[in-house]
Amino acid sequence: MTTPTKHERRIVIRPPLSLAGTTRDENRKLIREWWAELDAAEDEGRPVANVFVMGSMAEILRTFDMPIAFPEMTSLQTAVRGRSLEYITTAEDAGYSPDICGYVKADVGVHLQGRDHPMGRLPVPSLVVATNLCNTYIKWGEIWERMYDCPVFVFDIPGWRGSGFETKPSSGTFRDDVRYVEAQVRELIALCEEVTGKRFDIDRFRETLAEVNELSRLFQEVLELNQHRPAPFNALTEGINLMGIVNAYRGSPKGTRFLEIAKAEFAERIDSGVGAVPDERFRLLLVGTACYSNFRDFAGLFEDWQGVFAHSDYMSFAGGALDRGVHYDLDRPVESMAEQMVLTTQEAMGGMFWGQDWLTEVVRDWEIDGIVFHGVKSCRTVSTGLPDEREWLLRRRDIPGLFIQSDLVDPRLWSAAQLKNRIDAFFESLESRRAIGARR
Amino acid sequence: MPTEPIEQIVDEVRAIVEDPSYPAARRWLDTHPDGKVLGHFQVYFPEELAHAAGVLPIKVAGFDTALQIRKADAHLAAFVCSIARSALELVMSGTFDLLDMFVFPPICDVARHSCAVWARNFEDIDCQILYLPHNAASPAAVPYLAGEYRRILREIEEVASTRVTDEALRASIQLFNENRRLIRELYRVKRETPWKLAATEAYLLTRAAGVMPREEHNEILRRALAALEEREGRPQDRIKVVFVGGFCEQPPLDLISVVQDACYIVDDDFMVGLRWILEDVPVDGDPIEALADAYLNRSDYSPVQHDPRKPKEEMLLRKIRESGAEAAIIAAAKMCEPGLEEQVGYSQALFAEGIPHLVMEFEEKSTTFEQTRMEVETFAESLLFEFA
Ligand code: SF4
Numbered sequence: 001m002t003t004p005t006k007h008e009r010r011i012v013i014r015p016p017l018s019l020a021g022t023t024r025d026e027n028r029k030l031i032r033e034w035w036a037e038l039d040a041a042e043d044e045g046r047p048v049a050n051v052f053v054m055g056s057m058a059e060i061l062r063t064f065d066m067p068i069a070f071p072e073m074t075s076l077q078t079a080v081r082g083r084s085l086e087y088i089t090t091a092e093d094a095g096y097s098p099d100i101c102g103y104v105k106a107d108v109g110v111h112l113q114g115r116d117h118p119m120g121r122l123p124v125p126s127l128v129v130a131t132n133l134c135n136t137y138i139k140w141g142e143i144w145e146r147m148y149d150c151p152v153f154v155f156d157i158p159g160w161r162g163s164g165f166e167t168k169p170s171s172g173t174f175r176d177d178v179r180y181v182e183a184q185v186r187e188l189i190a191l192c193e194e195v196t197g198k199r200f201d202i203d204r205f206r207e208t209l210a211e212v213n214e215l216s217r218l219f220q221e222v223l224e225l226n227q228h229r230p231a232p233f234n235a236l237t238e239g240i241n242l243m244g245i246v247n248a249y250r251g252s253p254k255g256t257r258f259l260e261i262a263k264a265e266f267a268e269r270i271d272s273g274v275g276a277v278p279d280e281r282f283r284l285l286l287v288g289t290a291c292y293s294n295f296r297d298f299a300g301l302f303e304d305w306q307g308v309f310a311h312s313d314y315m316s317f318a319g320g321a322l323d324r325g326v327h328y329d330l331d332r333p334v335e336s337m338a339e340q341m342v343l344t345t346q347e348a349m350g351g352m353f354w355g356q357d358w359l360t361e362v363v364r365d366w367e368i369d370g371i372v373f374h375g376v377k378s379c380r381t382v383s384t385g386l387p388d389e390r391e392w393l394l395r396r397r398d399i400p401g402l403f404i405q406s407d408l409v410d411p412r413l414w415s416a417a418q419l420k421n422r423i424d425a426f427f428e429s430l431e432s433r434r435a436i437g438a439r440r
Numbered sequence: 441m442p443t444e445p446i447e448q449i450v451d452e453v454r455a456i457v458e459d460p461s462y463p464a465a466r467r468w469l470d471t472h473p474d475g476k477v478l479g480h481f482q483v484y485f486p487e488e489l490a491h492a493a494g495v496l497p498i499k500v501a502g503f504d505t506a507l508q509i510r511k512a513d514a515h516l517a518a519f520v521c522s523i524a525r526s527a528l529e530l531v532m533s534g535t536f537d538l539l540d541m542f543v544f545p546p547i548c549d550v551a552r553h554s555c556a557v558w559a560r561n562f563e564d565i566d567c568q569i570l571y572l573p574h575n576a577a578s579p580a581a582v583p584y585l586a587g588e589y590r591r592i593l594r595e596i597e598e599v600a601s602t603r604v605t606d607e608a609l610r611a612s613i614q615l616f617n618e619n620r621r622l623i624r625e626l627y628r629v630k631r632e633t634p635w636k637l638a639a640t641e642a643y644l645l646t647r648a649a650g651v652m653p654r655e656e657h658n659e660i661l662r663r664a665l666a667a668l669e670e671r672e673g674r675p676q677d678r679i680k681v682v683f684v685g686g687f688c689e690q691p692p693l694d695l696i697s698v699v700q701d702a703c704y705i706v707d708d709d710f711m712v713g714l715r716w717i718l719e720d721v722p723v724d725g726d727p728i729e730a731l732a733d734a735y736l737n738r739s740d741y742s743p744v745q746h747d748p749r750k751p752k753e754e755m756l757l758r759k760i761r762e763s764g765a766e767a768a769i770i771a772a773a774k775m776c777e778p779g780l781e782e783q784v785g786y787s788q789a790l791f792a793e794g795i796p797h798l799v800m801e802f803e804e805k806s807t808t809f810e811q812t813r814m815e816v817e818t819f820a821e822s823l824l825f826e827f828a
C-alpha cells in the first residue's frame with residue numbers, strides 16, 4: 001500500500017469528552033508554578049538543588065523544602081521551544097565538544113548566557129545530587145561545581161551486575177548494596193541540614209514517602225490503561241508531559257493529583273472508544289528517547305502510519321522507577337528508602353542495559369506490533385547497546401524492531417528524509433508480517 | 441654479565457602488546473592446560489583476586505589497526521568510542537577466544553552497556569560488572585567495596601572451581617605490589633631522566649603488564665631497569681610536558697611518538713589502572729579490605745571517578761608541578777564523553793594558572809598524524825622560544 005501522508009488523513013470527528021484537555025491544562029499550570037518557584041528562590045534566599053530524573057532524591061530534598069531543578073527538563077524545554085542550538089553552540093564555543101551530551105551543552109549555554117532560559121531564569125544551585133544512574137550526571141555536576149563552587153553529592157546505587165544477575169532481597173549482595181545506599185541516605189540528609197540550616201523532620205519525610213507510594217500506584221495504573229486498544233494516550237507525545245510532572249512534583253500532593261486528573265481523562269477516552277491516534281493501526285514501543293528539537297516531526301513520522309506508542313522504556317527509567325512499584329514502609333522510613341531505591345532502580349536500570357526480558361513482557365502485555373529503538377548521539381546511557389538489543393529480540397524472540405538515530409536536542413543531527421525512508425520501510429514490513437500472519 | 445640493550449627488551453614486549461591474539465596468554469595456557477583466563481576492561485580491576493585463584497588476568501585496552509572492526513559495529517550505536525568496538529570485535533571475530541570470564545567496571549555508560557552486549561552474545565563467558573563505588577569519599581564505600589570484591593571473588597572461584605585462601609591473596613598482593621613498585625621506578629626514570637627512556641618505551645613496558653603473567657612482567661621490568669642504568673643519553677632542548685587523556689582508550693603508539701619527537705613526556709595517565717594504587721597494599725590485615733581501602737584511599741585520579749578529596753584539576757596541577765613539566769597535553773579519545781568533558785575543566789584550570797597546554801583528540805585507530813605533528817611542533821617551538 002502507499003504511505004498515507006498527513007494531508008491525506010481523514011478528519012476524525014471525536015465525541016465530545018468532558019475531560020478533554022484537563023491533563024494538558026494541569027500540566028501547563030504545574031510547569032509554570034515550578035518555574036515560578038525556581039525563579040523566586042534566589043530572591044527568597046532559598047537554596048536550590050540541581051538533580052536528575054533517574055534518582056532525584058526528591059524524597060529527601062522535599063523534606064527540607066528545597067526547590068528542585070531538573071536540568072534535563074530545562075534543557076529539553078530549550079529544544080521544544082526551538083532554542084537549543086543557540087545554547088549548544090555557545091557551549092561549543094566555550095570548548096565543549098560536539099560529541100558530548102546535548103543536554104549538558106544546552107544547560108551550559110544557558111548558564112553562560114546569564115542563566116536566561118526561554119521559560120525563566122535558571123537558579124544557581126546550592127547543592128547538586130548526581131546519581132550514578134547516568135555517568136554524565138556526575139560530569140555535569142562537576143561543571144556546576146566549577147562554576148558555582150557548590151557541593152556535588154554523588155549518590156551511588158549499585159546496579160545490574162551482569163550474567164545471571166537478579167535483584168534478590170534475600171541475597172548478600174542486596175544487603176551490601178542496601179547498607180551502602182542507606183549510609184548515603186544519611187549522608188545526604190546531613191548535607192541537606194548543612195545547606196539549608198534546617199533540622200531533618202522525620203514526620204515530613206514520612207509524608208513525602210507516603211505521597212511517592214501513592215504516585216507510584218497511580219503511575220502504574222495510568223500505564224496499564226494503555227494496554228487498552230486503542231491506546232488512550234501516546235507514550236511519546238503525552239508521555240513526556242506525564243514524566244515532567246511526576247519528576248518535578250515527586251513527593252508532592254500536586255503530583256499525585258495530576259496523575260488522578262490524567263487517569264480520569266484517559267479512562268474517559270477508553271469509555272468513549274477514543275484513541276490517542278485516530279484509527280490506531282500499529283502499537284509501538286519506544287526504546288530510547290524522542291528527538292525533542294524536532295519533536296512534532298518525529299511524532300508525525302509514526303502518526304502518519306496511525307502508529308501509537310503504547311509504552312516506552314523512557315517512562316520506566318526516566319520516572320525514577322515509579323513504574324516498578326515503590327512501596328516505602330513508613331515505620332522504617334530511612335531503611336525502607338534505601339531498600340526500595342536498590343530494588344526499583346536495579347530493575348529499571350537493569351532494564352535499560354539488559355532490557356530484553358522486560359521489553360518482551362511489555363510487547364506481550366501492551367500488544368505491541370514493533371519496537372522503535374531510537375539511538376541519540378547525546379545519550380550513550382540509553383543508546384549504546386540498542387542495535388544489539390534489537391537484533392537479539394528479532395533473532396531470539398521474533399519481535400520486529402527498527403533502529404534509527406538522531407539526537408535529543410541537537411537539530412543538526414536530524415535527517416528527515418533518511419528517517420522517513422527507514423520508518424516507512426519498517427511499517428511496510430509490519431504490514432507484510434500482518435498479512436502473512438492473517439494467511440496462516 | 442653485560443646487560444642486554446633496552447631496545448631489545450622493548451621490541452620483545454612490543455610484539456606481545458601489539459598482537460590481538462594475546463600470545464603470552466596462549467603460552468601460559470600451554471603450560472596450564474586447565475587454566476582460566478579473566479579479561480577485564482579499562483580502567484582498574486583488582487587483578488590480585490584472579491591471580492590468587494590461579495586465573496590469568498588480562499587487561500583489554502583496545503587495539504590500533506592490528507584489529508579490523510568487522511562485526512562489532514552492527515551491535516553498537518554509531519557514536520560510541522573505538523575501544524568499546526575493538527574490545528567487542530576481539531571476541532566476536534574469534535581473535536581472542538580464551539576468555540572464561542570478563543569484567544567491566546562502571547566507568548561510563550558505554551562500559552555498562554558493553555557488559556550487557558557481551559552477556560547477550562557470549563553465553564560461555566561469565567560477564568560481570570564490578571561495581572566500583574562512585575561515592576568514593578563515603579565512609580561506607582570501603583566496606584561496600586570489600587563486599588563487592590568478595591562477590592567477584594566468588595564468581596572467579598566458581599569459574600576456576602577453586603577456593604581462595606587469605607594466604608593466597610596476600611601472596612598475590614605482594615607480587616602485584618612488586619609490580620607496581622617496578623612500574624613506579626620506571627616512571628621515576630622517565631620523569632627524572634626522560635632522555636634515557638622514551639615515552640613510547642615506557643608505555644610499552646608498562647602496558648605489557650596487562651597481557652602477560654605478572655611474574656614474567658616483573659622479570660621484564662627488572663631487566664629493563666638494569667638496562668636503563670647502562671644506557672647513555674644526553675638531555676636535549678625539549679620542553680617537558682604531562683600528557684593526559686589516556687586513562688581508558690589509548691592513543692596510538694605513533695601519536696605518542698609524534699609528541700615525544702618534540703617534547704619530553706615526563707608524566708602521563710596511560711594505562712593508569714595498572715598504576716592506580718600508589719603505595720604498597722598492606723598484607724597484614726584482611727587482604728580484601730586492604731585492596732578495597734587501597735583502591736579508594738591510596739590511589740590516583742581519573743575523569744571517571746568523582747572524589748571530592750581529589751579535585752581533578754588540582755591533581756593535574758600537582759602532577760605538572762611534581763614532574764617538573766612546563767606544559768601539558770590535554771587529550772581525549774574521540775566520542776569519550778567523560779574524557780571530552782574533563783578537557784574543558786583541565787583547560788580552564790591551566791589557563792587560570794598560566795600553564796601552556798595543547799588540547800587534542802585521538803582515536804586508537806588513527807593512522808595519519810601529520811596535522812598533530814604540526815600542532816605539537818608549533819606548540820613546542822613557541823614554548824622553547826618563550827622559555828629561552
Ligand atoms: S547522557 Fe543521557 S541520561 Fe545522561 S544526562 Fe545526557 S541525556 Fe541525560
Ligand code: SF4
Binds near residue numbers: 548549
Ligand atoms: S573511552 Fe571513554 S567512553 Fe569509551 S569506554 Fe572508555 S571511558 Fe567509556
